[in-house]
Amino acid sequence: MRMGWAMKVGVAAAVLGLPSAASAGGSAARFDYLAYESLEPAQPLGEGTYRNPVIPGFHPDPSIVRVGKDFYAVTSTFSWFPGLPIFHSTDLVNWRVIGNAIDRPGQLDFSGLGTNRGLFAPAITHHQGRFWIVNTCIDCGGNFVITADDPAGPWSDPKWLDFGGIDPSLFFDADGSAWIVYNDAPPGPPRYEGHRALWLQRFDPEAMQVLPERTLLVDGGVDPKANPIWAEGPHIYKVGGWYYLLAAEGGTADQHSQTIYRARKITGPYVPGPFNPILTQRDLPPSRPDRIEATGHADIVQLDDGTWWGLFLATRPFAGQSTLMGRETFLLPLRWKDGWPRFLDRGEPVPLVLERPRLPQSAPSAWDSWREEFDGPLGPEWIGLRTPGPRALIATDDGALRVAAGSAAAGSLGKPAFIGRRLRHHRAAFVTRFAFAPERRGDFAGLLAFMDEHHFLAAGKEGARLVVRLRKAAGESAQGEIIAQAPLTTPGPIELRLELDGGTARVLWRADASAAWQALGGPIDVEPLASVHAGLFTGLVVGPYAHASG
Numbered sequence: 001m002r003m004g005w006a007m008k009v010g011v012a013a014a015v016l017g018l019p020s021a022a023s024a025g026g027s028a029a030r031f032d033y034l035a036y037e038s039l040e041p042a043q044p045l046g047e048g049t050y051r052n053p054v055i056p057g058f059h060p061d062p063s064i065v066r067v068g069k070d071f072y073a074v075t076s077t078f079s080w081f082p083g084l085p086i087f088h089s090t091d092l093v094n095w096r097v098i099g100n101a102i103d104r105p106g107q108l109d110f111s112g113l114g115t116n117r118g119l120f121a122p123a124i125t126h127h128q129g130r131f132w133i134v135n136t137c138i139d140c141g142g143n144f145v146i147t148a149d150d151p152a153g154p155w156s157d158p159k160w161l162d163f164g165g166i167d168p169s170l171f172f173d174a175d176g177s178a179w180i181v182y183n184d185a186p187p188g189p190p191r192y193e194g195h196r197a198l199w200l201q202r203f204d205p206e207a208m209q210v211l212p213e214r215t216l217l218v219d220g221g222v223d224p225k226a227n228p229i230w231a232e233g234p235h236i237y238k239v240g241g242w243y244y245l246l247a248a249e250g251g252t253a254d255q256h257s258q259t260i261y262r263a264r265k266i267t268g269p270y271v272p273g274p275f276n277p278i279l280t281q282r283d284l285p286p287s288r289p290d291r292i293e294a295t296g297h298a299d300i301v302q303l304d305d306g307t308w309w310g311l312f313l314a315t316r317p318f319a320g321q322s323t324l325m326g327r328e329t330f331l332l333p334l335r336w337k338d339g340w341p342r343f344l345d346r347g348e349p350v351p352l353v354l355e356r357p358r359l360p361q362s363a364p365s366a367w368d369s370w371r372e373e374f375d376g377p378l379g380p381e382w383i384g385l386r387t388p389g390p391r392a393l394i395a396t397d398d399g400a401l402r403v404a405a406g407s408a409a410a411g412s413l414g415k416p417a418f419i420g421r422r423l424r425h426h427r428a429a430f431v432t433r434f435a436f437a438p439e440r441r442g443d444f445a446g447l448l449a450f451m452d453e454h455h456f457l458a459a460g461k462e463g464a465r466l467v468v469r470l471r472k473a474a475g476e477s478a479q480g481e482i483i484a485q486a487p488l489t490t491p492g493p494i495e496l497r498l499e500l501d502g503g504t505a506r507v508l509w510r511a512d513a514s515a516a517w518q519a520l521g522g523p524i525d526v527e528p529l530a531s532v533h534a535g536l537f538t539g540l541v542v543g544p545y546a547h548a549s550g
Contacts, residue, residue: 027405029436029445031544032493034401035371039427039499050093050356052292053314053328056367057422058539059085060252060327061121061233062311063169065131066301069360072124072151073311074101074133075329078537079110079118080383084133086124086151092309092331094362097380099152101133107146107157108137110386112413115452116535121233121297123169127178127205134161134168134180143168143182145208159208163201170203171236171266178203179266180210181245183232186219194229195220198247200236200267215267221249222259222272231259233297236266242339245270248296252536254321255282256296258312260341279312279332279343281350292350293317294327298343300334308334309357310343314350315531318426318502322530324451325423326539333357367424374401383541384419385450393417394544405443405548411453411471411478418448420543427501430542433513435493436461442549444469444479447498449505449542455529456480458545459498459507459520464488466520468507472528479547484521498542503527 045051055062061076071092077083083102087095102108102119110118122135131148133155143165144158161168165184172178179200186197198218202211221228233248245261257277261270281295298312313327330350334341344350372378374396384394393404394417408414436445438461446460458469458480466488469480488494490511497508497517505524508517531539 027439027443031401032433038368038425052330054331055329057424058326059329060313062329063123063299074124079113090362091359094365101155116537121167127172136166181234222276256294273340321532324540326531403546405546409478418545420541423540429499445546448545452534455534
């Protein structure tokens, strides 16, 4: 199975832009490379340990499945394309992307969607040689199922499912039956904002459709008297004659938590465990060091040695609840006590370093630094906004990336001429070298650091000057407001460097690689771009961008 992965990782180039740039007219920028480097101090690990998060950067809502000695995971991507990255690992610690489940424009259409719509909370499983993902496309079709024989792809076109709600998860029971558990409205009028319920519906894997009758499993949450909010992200497991229902609760911000229930029959009744929530950080002091927040939305697997481990989302704020990386994927062991699982005791912080699982080690993940020379197909970690259209705006061409200036600004709901990769560290730098000969005075090309259409920073060449544009709210210019500018006297290529340090950014440039870097303006407050101000769902994506003024 793994032999095919190397041949498939170039799929992003085909879906983000055509192999040839011949069809892209108008002003075009030529990017020679894009490099990323963590600027954080090296933190050596002791033998037999690992560091959280295991998948850093914008990777929320993780779901995991074990197939023999291999583990596969998938995370949410909302209206980014390609969508639903598939990760592989043999040790649960080192992960690499082997493909994307949504990698063809014909599978789904994200046109016109806001960044926080689209694909929410995928769930992956494996049954009788086939991989399954059930998922919800918000404002673009509802719930669906896709399948693949190889997790690297290709994945099937969506089969739409006839039920409402979100966060579906598929469970295959030992008796051959299949079930989908999901979050939907409660059976009667909601008693309060965030009042949700967890439902169960039988699934026919041959017809690829749910059966009509559904069963209410949980109404509200663990303690209905406390008006629990946003019971969601449910998964079912069978362990020792019990069916366990694992679900998130409390919303996806700092009150996020993970809860557990169990029943003797899959249809219930489900009883909450005596210790709930089994994972949360909401009761810990905000002044604690190495602070982790928003823990929840977990999925778990059992190893051959009998131990259990789980992936879950959390955030690493640099201040308050602010982070530019959005929600990331963490790993913790699961403890069992008197037949009930838990991740952490009450008041126990998520550890950043702990003992690794006893598993064969995967190759180390290259999160800290990378350099893309654009001398071949782009890998599956490159993503763009919304579904590609018929006109190629971006293409690899003769050892460079050509980006034709598009009519859609970063602040629009169109398809900007932009692709990028995720920020994975609080302190990091993105560096590129590009050439751009604008046809019109307002044509722009450079680097875009994008959280959503209302929150981004763009730095580069506009006409005969260098500019930095920042957008912090919906009422500002769709191109961003100019916060720094300088005349550009050289018509040739320039190098551009974007440094990020928590809530501060710096833009630097130079005309020659042997020259000293020059600051373009002063330090920039980018805390307003943090995910807490932008709907909480996404994280910063940075890469080449070009926009035509008229």
